[in-house]
Amino acid sequence: MTLRISRAAVAAALAVAGAAQAGDGKLLLTGGVSSIDGAAGGGLTPWAVTGSYATTGEFGATAFATAVKTGDYGFKVIGAAVSWGDRVELSLARQDLDTRDNLAPLGLAGLHLKQDILGLKLRVAGDAVLDSDRWMPQIAVGLQHKRTDAGALAPTLFGPLGARRSGTDVYVSATKLFLAPGIVVNGTLRATRANQNGLLGFGGAQGRGYQLKPEISVAKLLSPQVAVGAEFRAKPDNLNRSVLGDGALRENAWFDVFVAWAPSKQVSLTAAYVDLGRIAPAVQPRRQTGAYLSAQLAF
Numbered sequence: 001m002t003l004r005i006s007r008a009a010v011a012a013a014l015a016v017a018g019a020a021q022a023g024d025g026k027l028l029l030t031g032g033v034s035s036i037d038g039a040a041g042g043g044l045t046p047w048a049v050t051g052s053y054a055t056t057g058e059f060g061a062t063a064f065a066t067a068v069k070t071g072d073y074g075f076k077v078i079g080a081a082v083s084w085g086d087r088v089e090l091s092l093a094r095q096d097l098d099t100r101d102n103l104a105p106l107g108l109a110g111l112h113l114k115q116d117i118l119g120l121k122l123r124v125a126g127d128a129v130l131d132s133d134r135w136m137p138q139i140a141v142g143l144q145h146k147r148t149d150a151g152a153l154a155p156t157l158f159g160p161l162g163a164r165r166s167g168t169d170v171y172v173s174a175t176k177l178f179l180a181p182g183i184v185v186n187g188t189l190r191a192t193r194a195n196q197n198g199l200l201g202f203g204g205a206q207g208r209g210y211q212l213k214p215e216i217s218v219a220k221l222l223s224p225q226v227a228v229g230a231e232f233r234a235k236p237d238n239l240n241r242s243v244l245g246d247g248a249l250r251e252n253a254w255f256d257v258f259v260a261w262a263p264s265k266q267v268s269l270t271a272a273y274v275d276l277g278r279i280a281p282a283v284q285p286r287r288q289t290g291a292y293l294s295a296q297l298a299f
Helices: 007-019 151-157
Strands: 059-070 074-084 088-098 112-125 138-149 166-178 183-192 211-223 226-233 254-261 267-278 287-298
Touching (some): 112 151
Antiparallel strands (some): 088 112, 112 138, 138 166, 226 254, 254 267, 267 287
């Protein structure tokens, strides 16, 4: 069943947040921000934390909007998440990649690639904050079910290229905040077959199987309200060897360098420089670099 995320869905999450009992038990930014897939973490990858500042016995909620602008494309995401007891997180996100006029020579001017994502995350062990006798990181397992709407590209993408319309990523994340140096480290291992995170479907004629891909985030807390850091996200390359010719739809890893600011526990803003590599399809592929801006409300 296709998921549909709208302003109404975000408003509903905010209504839940308004009734939530999330308290003051967490430090600023220890719940991360909202990733482009909707889960709490960094901008590009989920962490083992749950969104909001809810602790044991409390509900919490977040809502976010993200915009990315690169040389050839525009990318927008809206979403929301609800968490319970710093243990379980349920998230929704709606992605929209605007290819603008870059595909006009292919008869696809103004094409939008859209994707709906339903995520579930469960904290299974550990604590993200380092105590003198607790060195174990916080560990969580999660899944993200995705379904793409490729518009006029669908007959080619789901035909000769052999991709599928939907797929499910499964991941495990480990997160630790080292208070003394003020450093947050996260590692995520994702089992995925998503092409361009799912915007170009899942698998392909040359490779439908799952692949394990690492994702890494490192952040430095400059103050209780400000963090700077960097992220790396490896991705599969299922469509590289396709009917369009070797290399025509090659994928690259994603990188970013970010700064996050939380003036309060209810609001956070994240700005970043992103390098998304080559985003296929493109008539003349080139690396897509640009600016990332995200705003989150948390309760």
